[in-house]
Amino acid sequence: MSGEEAPTQQQQPEQEKQPDEPPPAASGAPPEESRSSPAAEEKSLSSRALVLTGHGGYDKVKLQVKTQSKQLKAGEILVRVKACGLNFAELVARQGLYEMLPPPPVTMGMEGSGVIEAVGEDVKDRKVGDRVIVLSRSGVWQELVVVPADRTFPMPEQMSFEEGAAIPINYLTAYLMLFEMANLRPDKSILIHMAAGGVGIAVTQLCQTVQNVTVFGTASASKHETIAQGGVTHPIDYRTKDYVEEIRKISPEGVDIVLDPLGGSDTQKGFNLLKPLGTLVVFGAANCVTGQKKNLLAMAKTWYNQLSLNTLKLMQANKAICGFHLGLIPDEELISRTMFKLLELYGEGKIKPRIDSSYHFEEVTEAMKRMHERHNIGKIILLPEPKKEEEKPKSNAEPGENAEKTEDAVDEQKEEATEEVKAEKD
Numbered sequence: 001m002s003g004e005e006a007p008t009q010q011q012q013p014e015q016e017k018q019p020d021e022p023p024p025a026a027s028g029a030p031p032e033e034s035r036s037s038p039a040a041e042e043k044s045l046s047s048r049a050l051v052l053t054g055h056g057g058y059d060k061v062k063l064q065v066k067t068q069s070k071q072l073k074a075g076e077i078l079v080r081v082k083a084c085g086l087n088f089a090e091l092v093a094r095q096g097l098y099e100m101l102p103p104p105p106v107t108m109g110m111e112g113s114g115v116i117e118a119v120g121e122d123v124k125d126r127k128v129g130d131r132v133i134v135l136s137r138s139g140v141w142q143e144l145v146v147v148p149a150d151r152t153f154p155m156p157e158q159m160s161f162e163e164g165a166a167i168p169i170n171y172l173t174a175y176l177m178l179f180e181m182a183n184l185r186p187d188k189s190i191l192i193h194m195a196a197g198g199v200g201i202a203v204t205q206l207c208q209t210v211q212n213v214t215v216f217g218t219a220s221a222s223k224h225e226t227i228a229q230g231g232v233t234h235p236i237d238y239r240t241k242d243y244v245e246e247i248r249k250i251s252p253e254g255v256d257i258v259l260d261p262l263g264g265s266d267t268q269k270g271f272n273l274l275k276p277l278g279t280l281v282v283f284g285a286a287n288c289v290t291g292q293k294k295n296l297l298a299m300a301k302t303w304y305n306q307l308s309l310n311t312l313k314l315m316q317a318n319k320a321i322c323g324f325h326l327g328l329i330p331d332e333e334l335i336s337r338t339m340f341k342l343l344e345l346y347g348e349g350k351i352k353p354r355i356d357s358s359y360h361f362e363e364v365t366e367a368m369k370r371m372h373e374r375h376n377i378g379k380i381i382l383l384p385e386p387k388k389e390e391e392k393p394k395s396n397a398e399p400g401e402n403a404e405k406t407e408d409a410v411d412e413q414k415e416e417a418t419e420e421v422k423a424e425k426d
Ligand SMILES: NC(=O)c1ccc[n+]([C@@H]2O[C@H](COP(=O)([O-])OP(=O)(O)OC[C@H]3O[C@@H](n4cnc5c(N)ncnc54)[C@H](OP(=O)(O)O)[C@@H]3O)[C@@H](O)[C@H]2O)c1
Pocket: 086, 087, 088, 089, 169, 170, 173, 193, 194, 195, 196, 197, 198, 199, 200, 218, 219, 220, 223, 261, 262, 283, 284, 285, 286, 287, 288, 289, 290, 324, 325, 326, 327, 371, 372, 373, 374, 375, 376, 377, 378
């Protein structure tokens, strides 16, 4: 075995070992909310939560029982969470590479949906029983979450909890990049990588709201039929083909917009693929991630190959380069306005999240694995409700689909086997 224990496929909740919040002053007494006096119990709530306990592999995300104060501050609401979204950022955060997440131990989760159980003072436009979408920097992967009311959005009646949890991060990112940064207009062409993922599908759907947009999308071959049905004009298998060549065969002059979540040499390729007056939006560095653990070599390679050019060259190229990071947008009004716009588009039937699969909290390892191993088409959802014994994970995958093993998964197994051998020798 390697130094770390093999991940448990299905976790049983542990009692909370360390609270998310800073510990109380060292008095030797247990934290206030952990004392079992009836008065303290009345003021506290316990709920199951997925807590990042350290940086590393799957086993760092643990199902724990947390206690928190029932006392709501002015403007806050208490939500019983019904579904949460899993994002690529959480895989990266688990490896210790996402600067927006507070250090462990910390409850993960940036988005979810649920039902309001209590409202604090001054909350006028939300009431107990309302179904809401929740957006937060962290902390949503738990049964009960306290959030500011203005970070929640009323769910349309016909929207499922899974859909509600799938909207905020993917669709805000897609919408703001397309319409605030890249200024998508009719008759334009666009390249989106990871086209079958959460953001990729959101981008594709939003492109359909504009007339005559040609979408080039890279994805694993088994996903092409689905993404073509969803609106990708030209799906490209980046694993077996050179996507630059494929695009040039169809559109020799290149594309108007490139959305780049990969980084490294792909940013350079994206820039070269732009037509004059085209826009490149860099919004991720997925090339740094090769498996469940941090890979310093991949990080160094991505960093070394990143695009670097001077502004004079940029002027002569007649191209624009933008960087996008949803978590670093300080304008909360813009975020709220965009969320309401997205809910309107949902109501009009113009966008609809594709739910790839849903996993109970106990199965969080399998959920993360599905994304790391590149099997998902659309959004992976985590469900706080405890798993019933006979239940299997709900998945949208076709029979036989995704049967292939990724090179990364194979590499990872090799890497782990090597570690095991090394540990045994030691
Ligand atoms: N800057 C921002 O504000 C922001 C916000 C949200 C997301 N993002 C970025 O957008 C990208 C997509 O995020 P998402 O949450 O929607 O995830 P996702 O696309 O659902 O991610 C999983 C899919 O990405 C593809 N992929 C490509 N490289 C991968 C790698 N190294 N490891 C695993 N999968 C890889 C795989 O599909 P195929 O093999 O089919 O391509 C996989 O199924 C990520 O880079 C994320 O960091 C950025």
